[in-house]
Each structure stands twice: as structure tokens, then as C-alpha cells.
Amino acid sequence: MSTTALINHYATNRATTASAWLKSWLLTVDHKRIAILYLISINVFFLLGGLAASIVRLELVTPQGDLMSADMYNRMFTLHGVIMVFFFLIPGIPSVLGNFLIPLMIGARDLAFPKLNLLSWYLYMGGGLFALCAAVFGGVDTGWTFYTPFSTSYSNSNVVLTIAGAFVMGFSSILTGLNFIITIHKMRAPGLTWFRLPLFIWAHYATSLIQILATPVVAIALLLVLVERVWHIGVFDPAIGGDPVLYQHLFWFYSHPAVYIMILPAMGVISELIATFSRRRIFGYEFVAFSSIAIAILGFLVWGHHMYVSSQSVYSGLVFGFITMLVAIPSAIKVFNWTATLYKGSISYRTPMLYALGFIGLFIIGGLTGIFLSVVAVDIHVTDTYFVVAHFHYVMVGGTMMAYLGGIHYWWPKMTGRMYNEAWGTISALVVFVGFNLTFFPQFIMGYLGMPRRYHVYPQEFQIYHVMSTAGSTILGIGFVIPLVYLLLSLRYGRLAGDDPWDAPGLEWRTSSPPPTFNFETQPIVTEEAYAFQPEAAHL
Amino acid sequence: MATTPHEHGHNPALLHHFDTPGQQKEAATLGMWAFLVTEIMLFGGIFMAYMVYRWAYPAIWAAAAPHLNTPLATVNTVVLLVSSLTVALSVHAAEAGNKRQLVLLLLVTILLGVTFLGIKFTEYGEKFAHCAGYASPVAWATGGERLAEPECLVPGANFLFPVEALAAEGGVTAAVATAAARPGMKTPHQLFFFLYFCATGLHAIHMIVGITVMSVIAWMASRNRFSPAYFTPVEIGGLYWHLIDIIWVFLFPLFYLV
Numbered sequence: 001m002s003t004t005a006l007i008n009h010y011a012t013n014r015a016t017t018a019s020a021w022l023k024s025w026l027l028t029v030d031h032k033r034i035a036i037l038y039l040i041s042i043n044v045f046f047l048l049g050g051l052a053a054s055i056v057r058l059e060l061v062t063p064q065g066d067l068m069s070a071d072m073y074n075r076m077f078t079l080h081g082v083i084m085v086f087f088f089l090i091p092g093i094p095s096v097l098g099n100f101l102i103p104l105m106i107g108a109r110d111l112a113f114p115k116l117n118l119l120s121w122y123l124y125m126g127g128g129l130f131a132l133c134a135a136v137f138g139g140v141d142t143g144w145t146f147y148t149p150f151s152t153s154y155s156n157s158n159v160v161l162t163i164a165g166a167f168v169m170g171f172s173s174i175l176t177g178l179n180f181i182i183t184i185h186k187m188r189a190p191g192l193t194w195f196r197l198p199l200f201i202w203a204h205y206a207t208s209l210i211q212i213l214a215t216p217v218v219a220i221a222l223l224l225v226l227v228e229r230v231w232h233i234g235v236f237d238p239a240i241g242g243d244p245v246l247y248q249h250l251f252w253f254y255s256h257p258a259v260y261i262m263i264l265p266a267m268g269v270i271s272e273l274i275a276t277f278s279r280r281r282i283f284g285y286e287f288v289a290f291s292s293i294a295i296a297i298l299g300f301l302v303w304g305h306h307m308y309v310s311s312q313s314v315y316s317g318l319v320f321g322f323i324t325m326l327v328a329i330p331s332a333i334k335v336f337n338w339t340a341t342l343y344k345g346s347i348s349y350r351t352p353m354l355y356a357l358g359f360i361g362l363f364i365i366g367g368l369t370g371i372f373l374s375v376v377a378v379d380i381h382v383t384d385t386y387f388v389v390a391h392f393h394y395v396m397v398g399g400t401m402m403a404y405l406g407g408i409h410y411w412w413p414k415m416t417g418r419m420y421n422e423a424w425g426t427i428s429a430l431v432v433f434v435g436f437n438l439t440f441f442p443q444f445i446m447g448y449l450g451m452p453r454r455y456h457v458y459p460q461e462f463q464i465y466h467v468m469s470t471a472g473s474t475i476l477g478i479g480f481v482i483p484l485v486y487l488l489l490s491l492r493y494g495r496l497a498g499d500d501p502w503d504a505p506g507l508e509w510r511t512s513s514p515p516p517t518f519n520f521e522t523q524p525i526v527t528e529e530a531y532a533f534q535p536e537a538a539h540l
Numbered sequence: 541m542a543t544t545p546h547e548h549g550h551n552p553a554l555l556h557h558f559d560t561p562g563q564q565k566e567a568a569t570l571g572m573w574a575f576l577v578t579e580i581m582l583f584g585g586i587f588m589a590y591m592v593y594r595w596a597y598p599a600i601w602a603a604a605a606p607h608l609n610t611p612l613a614t615v616n617t618v619v620l621l622v623s624s625l626t627v628a629l630s631v632h633a634a635e636a637g638n639k640r641q642l643v644l645l646l647l648v649t650i651l652l653g654v655t656f657l658g659i660k661f662t663e664y665g666e667k668f669a670h671c672a673g674y675a676s677p678v679a680w681a682t683g684g685e686r687l688a689e690p691e692c693l694v695p696g697a698n699f700l701f702p703v704e705a706l707a708a709e710g711g712v713t714a715a716v717a718t719a720a721a722r723p724g725m726k727t728p729h730q731l732f733f734f735l736y737f738c739a740t741g742l743h744a745i746h747m748i749v750g751i752t753v754m755s756v757i758a759w760m761a762s763r764n765r766f767s768p769a770y771f772t773p774v775e776i777g778g779l780y781w782h783l784i785d786i787i788w789v790f791l792f793p794l795f796y797l798v
Contacts, residue, residue, distance in 0.1 A: 110557035112567045178574045186567040187557075216578045220585030224738070233695040233734055235589050240695075241728030246592055250585050518556070 029114035030517055035100035036415070037121050039408075042092055043484075045128060049083035052076050054477060057439075057470040063463050065456045073456035075139030075157065082144045086166050087128050089400055090258060093265035094211075095124070095176055097407045098204045100415060102180060104508035104515060105198050107189025107524040112182040120172045120179070127169030134161035143454065145255070148236040148247040152228040159229055167222045170215045173261075177211025180204055189507070191526035198506055198530045199275075199288055203268025206292035210257045210264075210299060218254030221247060245310050252303035260299040262396055263363075264292055266403030267334055270356050273406050274338045276504045277353035278345025281531035284337040291330035298327045308379050317376045324374035331367050335360060350502075351425030355406025358433045362398025366391060369444070384454070387447030390440045398436055405432065405483065412487065413501045417513040418494030424486040432479035438472025505532050553770045565772050572776035576783045579746075583787055586739045590794060593735070597728045604701070604732040605798040607693055609663050613796045616659045617788065623652035624785045627778045634771035639761060642774070646758035649781070653751040660744055664737075667693050690723075695734040697724045736795050743791060746784045753777050 025033060056077050059067040068076065099117065103110055111117050134140050140157040142150055146166075151159050184205050188197075225247065228234025236247045275282050282288055304312055304320030338360060347353070369391040373379045382388060412420050446465035451458060458466070500509040505528075511520050551561055558564040594601045630645035665677035671692035674680035692700040700723045757777045760766065766774060 108557065112557075113571060114557065174578050178571060178578070181574055182567050182571045185570060186563060212574055212578050213581055216582035217585050220582050224585070224589070227738070231696065233730065235593070235731060235734060235738075240726045240730040241593075241597065242731060243592065243596075246589060250588065523559075 027118070029110070029118050031099050031103050031111050031114065031117060032415070032515065034117050034121050035096050038091065038095040038099060038124070039415075041121075041125060041128070042088055042096060045083050045087040046092075046480075048132075049080055049088055050477065050480065052080035052083065054473060056080060057473045059456050060458075060466045061463075061470050063458050063460050063466075068456070070456055071141060072139075074141035074143075074454070077454060078140050078143050078162075079135050082131055082140070082162060082166070084396075085144050085258075086169050087124075087131065089262040089396055090173060091124060091169075091176070092262070092400065092404050093269060093407065094180070094204060094207055094261075095120070097200075097269065097404075097411060098180060098207075098265060099176070101411065101508055102183055102201060102204060103187070104414075104511070104519055105201055105506055106184065106187060106192055107507050107520065107526065108183065108187035109518040109520070111179045112187055113179050116175050117179055120175045123168055123172035123175070127165045127167070127172060130161050130165030130168060132165075134158035134165065137161070145251060146222070146225060147251075148225060148228070148244040149238065152225055152234060152236060153232075160226060163222045163226050163229075167219055167226070170219045170222075173211050174215045174219075177208035177215075180208040181212065184208075189524050189526055192507075195286065195289070196526055196529050197289075198268075199271035199282055199285065199292075200265075200268035202289040203264045203271070203292045206296040207261050207264045207268075209293075210261050210296050214254040214257040214261075214300070217250055218258075221250035221254070224250075245307070245312070248307050248310055249303070252306045253300075256303040256306060257296075257299040259392070259395065260295055262400045264295060266359070266400045267292065269403040269407040269410075270338065270359050271334075272506070273352045273356035273410055274341050275531045275533075276410070276502050277350055277356070278342050278347045279533045280341050280345045281529070281533070282337060283340035283343075284333070285530070287333050288337050291333040294330040295327060298323060298330070302327060305374055305379070308376050309383050314376070321374045321376050321379075325371060328367065328371050331363075335364060335367075349426075351420070351422060351429050352406045352410035354426060354429035354433075355402050355409065358429065359399060359402040359406065362394055362402060362433075362436065366394030366398055369394065382447055384452055385447035386443040386451045386453055389453050390443035390447055393440045393443070397440070402432070402436075405429075408487070409483075410502070411508070412490070413497030414508055414513050414515070416491055416494070417497055418490045419497045419501060420483075420490045420494060421486045424482060428479055428482040428486075431475060431482065435472050435475030435477070435479045439469050439476050440472070442466075442468040442472075505534075506530070551770070553765075553772075561770065565770075568772045568776055569779075572779045576779065579783055579787075583739070583742070586735065586742065587790070587794075590735050590739070593728065593731050594798075597731070600728050601732060601798055604729050605796065607691075607702075608736065608796050609666060610796045612659055612663050613792055616656050617792050619652050619656050619659070620785050620788050623649050623656070624782055626652065627781045631771070631775055631778045634761070634766050634774040635768060637768040639764065639766075642761050642766070643758055646754055646761060646774075650751055650754050650758065653747055653754065657744060657747055657751075660740065660747075667733075671698050692723065693733050695730045695737065699724055699730050699733070701725065701727065701729045739791055739795070743784065743787055746787070750781050750784050753780060 025037065028034060028037075055067070056073070059065070059073060059076075065073070099111070102108075135158075137158050140155070140159055140162040142155050142157070142159060142162075146159065146163060151163075184197075184201060224235055228236055233240075234242065236242045236244050238244060271282050271288060302320055302324045304316055305324045308317045308321075369387070373382070373388065373391060409420060409425055412418070442465040446462045447453075449462070451462045451465070497513050499512055501513075502509070507524055507526070508515075510524060554561050554564060558567070626645045626649045630642055630649065633641040633645055662677065665680075669675070669677045669680040670687055671694050672680055673687055673690070675685040675687050679685040689702055690700055691702050692698045700721060702721070754777060757773050760773060
């Protein structure tokens with residue numbers, strides 16, 4: 001089969017029957033199609049997780065438990081946590097944007113292992129199915145952390161199904177990470193040296209390292225919980241001398257690095273957006289690249305800061321706290337370098353840029369409160385309060401979510417060939433920003449004042465903050481629905497984007513939108529560094 | 541420039557998205573190495589648990605380990621080490637393009653793997669037979685010789701660590717030991733045997749996967765799918781086999797020789 005025939009086949013890919021069309025999607029090994037499968041499924045999970053969050057917020061409008069029982073409330077916030085963490089935040093940016101863009105950005109025809117990539121998607125869906133079954137059959141009430149011995153011996157909910165879901169999803173994550181690492185090592189176009197790579201690639205490389213090193217550990221920890229739950233024998237059972245805190249160590253050894261699985265790809269997206277919309281090479285490129293690797297490495301050394309109150313010795317708490325503060329250094333390197341890139345840049349406030357600037361603001365708040373929490377004394381005071389809830393939502397929603405939306409807008413023309421509606425885009429970005437802050441900023445205050453997390457009844461004095469938060473979450477929800485509508489509409493009514501709507505220099509813009517099956521008509525050869533913006537284009 | 545994707549009719553094993561067979565082979569090999577790292581981290585969780593509890597209960601560990609069948613495990617260790625040799629030789633045979641030798645060595649490897657599993661399940665069978673009150677799996681099946689001293693080293697409701705061994709741990713009087721030794725006794729001895737079953741069980745699952753992989757590779761070899769220019773599956777399958785072997789090399793002393 002000649003190259004031309006293949007490209008024509010893709011361009012006129014109108015399968016004649018419905019089953020052929022279905023096969024062309026469900027059995028595809030094309031990284032771009034798999035990315036779109038992920039895009040659809042991950043957004044469905046996001047909507048489900050968001051629905052659970054809305055129910056939680058609705059319950060919290062009044063101090064009494066009037067919408068549901070305490071038990072139901074436990075199941076609802078667990079559903080929210082499990083879906084958002086395992087099925088949205090962890091796979092979100094890597095599996096959608098990473099999958100679509102990594103081969104394009106490095107000038108390759110596909111990922112190194114296309115079939116493995118498809119398998120990852122099926123594992124993701126399999127894991128998701130388990131988790132959804134668990135929810136349908138009555139839910140699970142352990143929180144997304146599955147702490148023993150509650151999860152192994154006492155909980156009367158679908159722990160086994162949910163853990164099986166997280167376990168299976170973990171292998172999807174491992175295989176994706178493995179695929180990215182090998183692809184980045186072995187598939188780069190001629191001339192594309194490591195220091196010519198876009199920072200998006202560096203960020204995904206660091207993420208993938210965490211995925212393949214940390215995920216197996218939580219897999220075995222969850223497997224041990226599963227065995228203990230099913231056969232009532234296990235290593236975490238205090239009755240036979242086992243140590244439940246060992247579970248927490250194994251769990252957080254993954255789950256702390258996992259928050260960097262969530263935020264590092266987001267930082268990669270932000271680097272691309274900031275460069276394109278200020279039309280400057282990222283200031284301190286090498287520092288930003290290595291700060292990703294530094295965050296990945298430091299991320300493995302700080303899990304104990306989740307366990308200050310779990311019988312861990314004060315001394316190890318202090319050490320974990322100190323290393324946690326060190327994470328602030330590479331994070332600050334990124335923020336300062338992005339800011340320096342803006343300086344004297346030719347800034348245009350398009351929708352992706354609004355999300356990127358929103359990210360910087362929110363990430364600073366999320367990151368700085370992270371430093372508060374690394375201090376043992378402060379952390380013990382606010383342990384299990386809304387202060388912690390607000391902190392990690394600022395990083396995960398304010399960070400990862402903003403970057404995900406910004407990235408989807410930025411590469412939407414490449415993925416679909418159509419432009420989204422810029423006016424609605426601007427509105428949605430502002431609505432999300434306002435809604436987000438109204439939802440989560442009051443949570444810092446009430447958390448500091450002592451409102452504990454995971455309670456559905458609370459003293460009258462906290463009601464004002466809860467009402468503000470629920471109002472904010474409603475606005476936030478609207479902010480998420482608006483893009484859903486106009487992005488879908490753009491598929492039909494959007495203006496044709498052309499190959500390079502942003503006049504950006506990356507390799508992904510050097511091919512058609514959407515790209516042909518093998519990405520490039522001819523093998524690209526790279527002769528310059530990343531973000532080489534043409535000076536004269538700055539006036540456009 | 542302009543290496544078009546489909547100008548490689550000369551090598552049917554070269555996939556469309558790679559430029560050269562060398563690139564494809566490097567990717568596959570690096571991919572397997574990365575996968576082996578994840579396997580080590582997976583077993584790492586169990587090794588961590590082992591470390592924590594051995595440090596917490598050294599005397600119990602010392603008392604429990606002799607209750608495993610060390611002679612059988614030693615034979616198994618030899619079997620696995622020999623299988624690693626045959627795998628290494630099979631890669632060599634593939635490199636030399638010697639198909640007969642390659643298939644033969646792969647079959648020997650599979651046979652050794654199956655032998656390992658057979659011996660392993662004999663060991664497991666012994667433990668379960670003891671719980672049922674019989675001296676050996678054969679006696680259990682035929683209703684033969686009963687176990688003189690009650691003993692059940694399978695963790696769970698019937699777990700029973702022998703009394704004299706409990707007393708021998710020191711610091712425990714015979715009376716206390718007798719009082720403690722009831723079926724389902726909740727002592728850290730269970731942790732040792734749980735970890736033993738978990739670690740060797742997970743290892744056995746990997747053996748089953750390894751034997752399946754080797755069978756597919758042997759089948760491919762017999763169908764002339766490999767040549768001195770292309771034998772990547774033999775090589776990366778061999779890497780996987782060596783890893784399973786190495787994990788056993790750690791499990792053996794940690795459980796049988798403490």
C-alpha cells in the first residue's frame with residue numbers, strides 16, 4: 001500500500017457500514033483516535049464525578065443532614081473522589097493531550113507501541129466499569145484512600161469492586177507511561193535533540209517516570225487490601241500483629257507522586273500556552289525542563305507528609321516536612337520563568353491564555369498553602385479540615401483542570417480541524433475562574449476555623465461559608481457546561497482552522513488539521529530550538 | 541529526508557511507524573526493561589512488608605522459617621537457574637539462526653518452568669494437607685497417613701502453629717504456648733506464612749505468564765518467524781524470564797534460609 005493511498009483512505013474515512021465505522025474506532029491503533037476515545041470517556045467520567053460533587057455541595061447548604069443520610073453522604077464524596085482522582089485527574093492530560101500530541105510534537109508516526117496504547121484505553125474502561133458497578137450496586141464509603149482496617153474489616157460497602165477498578169486503571173496508567181518514555185527516547189525526528197523538545201514533552205517524560213515507578217506499588221497495596229477483605233487474612237490486620245499504617249505508607253508512596261502525575265502534564269501544557277500567546281521562547285527553558293524532573297524525584301520522598309497524625313515519629317515528620325518544602329523550589333522556578341516569559345512578550349488574551357493565566361494565579365495559592373501544610377505544627381492543627389480540601393482543590397482543579405481546559409481549547413483546532421467560538425471561550429474561562437474561587441476560597445477560611453472534612457452536618461456558624469461554596473460550585477458547573485456546548489457545536493459550525501491557526505512554531509502545527517493517519521506527509525527534520533517564534537510575526 | 545512509511549517490503553517484521561529494524565528493536569528492548577522496573581516495584585511492596593514485619597518480629601521469623609520445605613525449594617532454585625541458562629542459550633541460538641536448537645532450548649525452558657510450578661504446588665499441597673489433618677498431599681487424596689501433631693500453616697481460621705515450636709521461641713513457657721496454640725490463633729506467625737503464600741503465589745502467577753510467553757515464542761520459532769536479523773521477541777521474552785528468576789533468587793533466602 002502506498003503512502004498516498006493510506007492518506008486518502010484516512011481523509012475519506014467514511015466507513016460504509018455502521019459496524020465498519022465502529023470497528024475503525026474501537027480497534028484503532030492510531031494514537032490520535034485513541035486520544036479522542038479517551039477524550040470522550042474521560043469527560044463522561046468527569047461529568048459523573050462533577051455530579052457527585054454537586055450533590056455533596058447541595059447537602060452542605062444547610063447545617064442539618066436533610067438531603068441524605070450520613071452513610072449516603074460518605075458514599076457520595078467517595079464516589080466523587082474515586083472518579084475524579086483515578087478516572088479524570090490521573091489519566092486526564094496525559095491520555096488525551098499527551099496521547100494526541102507526543103508523536104506529533106516529536107515528528108513520529110505513532111507512539112512506540114500502538115497496540116499497547118489501545119490496550120491502555122480498554123484497561124481504563126474496564127477499571128471504570130468496575131468503579132461504576134460499585135457505585136450502582138450501592139457505592140463505597142471508605143473515601144478514595146481506602147484506609148485499613150476500615151476498608152478491610154468494617155466497611156459494609158463495595159470496597160472490592162472499587163479497588164478492583166483502581167487496580168485495573170493503574171495498569172492502564174503504567175502502560176501509558178511506559179509507552180511515552182520509550183516513544184520520547186526512541187522516536188524523535190532527526191535533529192530533535194533533548195534540549196529542542198517542547199517543555200510539554202519534558203513534563204510528560206517526568207510524569208511517565210512517576211507512573212511506571214509508583215503505580216505498581218499502589219497496585220500491590222490494593223491487591224493486599226483485596227486479599228484481606230475477601231479471605232479475612234492479611235498483612236494489615238492488627239489482630240495478628242499487622243500494621244495498618246504500613247498500608248498508608250504504601251498507599252501514599254504512590255498517591256503523593258500521583259498528585260505530580262496530575263500537575264506535571266498541566267505544567268507542560270501551560271509552558272506551551274504561555275510561549276505561544278506571548279510569542280516568546282520560555283524564559284530559562286533548561287530550568288523549566290529540569291524542574292519537571294526535580295519535582296518527579298522529590299515527589300517520591302515526601303509521602304510521609306500525609307501521615308503526620310498517623311503514629312509516624314515526629315522526627316520523620318520533620319524530615320518529610322523539610323523535603324516537602326524543597327518541592328517549592330522547582331515549582332517556583334516554573335512560575336517565575338513563566339512570568340518572566342510574559343515580560344515584554346507580545347501577549348494576546350485568547351481563551352487558552354486566559355486559562356493559563358488563571359492557572360498561574362490559582363497554582364500560586366494552591367502551592368503556597370502546600371508550604372503551610374508541610375509545617376508539622378500547622379498541618380496537625382488543620383488536619384482533616386476544609387483547609388486541606390481547599391488546598392488540594394486549588395492545585396488539582398485550579399491547576400490540572402484549568403490546564404486541561406486551556407489545552408483542549410488550544411489544540412482543539414488541531415484535533416478537530418475547527419475553531420471554537422472565541423467569545424464564548426472567553427466567557428467560559430472567566431466563569432470558571434470566578435466560580436472556582438467562590439467555591440474553594442471560603443473553604444480555606446472555614447477549614448482554618450475548624451470545619452472538618454467528610455461531615456454532612458455542621459455547626460450553624462459555618463453555614464455562610466458553605467452557602468458561598470455551593471453557590472460558587474453552581475457557577476463552576478455552568479462554566480464547565482458552556483465549553484461542552486460550544487465545543488460540540490464547533491464540530492459542525494466552527495470556522496475551518498487551517499494547519500496553524502496560532503502561528504505557532506511546534507511540529508504539531510506543521511501538518512494538516514486533523515493530521516493524516518501517519519501524521520506527516522514527509523519526515524520532518526528539526527533544525528532549531530523549541531519556541532523559535534518569527535520576530536516579524538509578532539505584529540500579527 | 542523523506543523516509544516514507546511503506547517502503548520496507550524487504551522486512552515484514554518492521555512495523556509501519558518505525559524507520560529501521562534497529563530502532564524498532566531498541567524500542568522493544570527498552571520497553572521491556574522499563575516494564576521489568578515496574579515488576580520490581582510491584583514485588584517491592586511485598587518486600588517492604590516483609591522487611592517491616594521481620595524487623596518487628598525477628599524471633600517469630602526465625603521460628604517460622606524452618607517450617608517451610610527447604611529441600612524442595614533448593615531443587616526448585618536449581619531448576620530455575622538452569623532454565624535461565626537455557627533461555628540465555630536460546631537467545632544465542634536465535635542470533636546464530638539455528639532454528640532446531642532454538643526450538644529445543646525453548647521447549648526445555650518451558651519444561652523446567654512447568655517442573656518448578658509442579659514442585660511449588662507440591663509444597664503448597666503439603667501445607668493444605670496438614671490443615672486437613674493428613675501428612676502429605678498423597679495421603680490426603682488416598683485417605684492415608686494422618687498427621688501426628690496438629691498443624692496448619694495456611695493463614696486463616698484454622699491457622700495453628702505447632703506448640704513445641706512456640707515454646708522453643710524462648711520467653712514463652714510451655715503452658716502459655718499450649719494455651720495460645722488453638723486453631724485460628726491470632727499471632728504474627730500468620731504474617732510470615734501470609735507473606736510466604738502471597739510472594740511465592742505472585743511469583744507463580746508470573747511463572748505461568750512466562751511459560752505462556754515462552755510457548756508463543758516457541759511456536760513462532762517453529763513457524764520460522766525469526767532470523768538472525770530479527771529475533772526481538774526471543775530476546776525480550778528472555779529478559780522477562782530472567783527477571784522472574786532473579787525474584788525467586790531473592791525470595792528463596794528470605795523465606796527458606798532466614
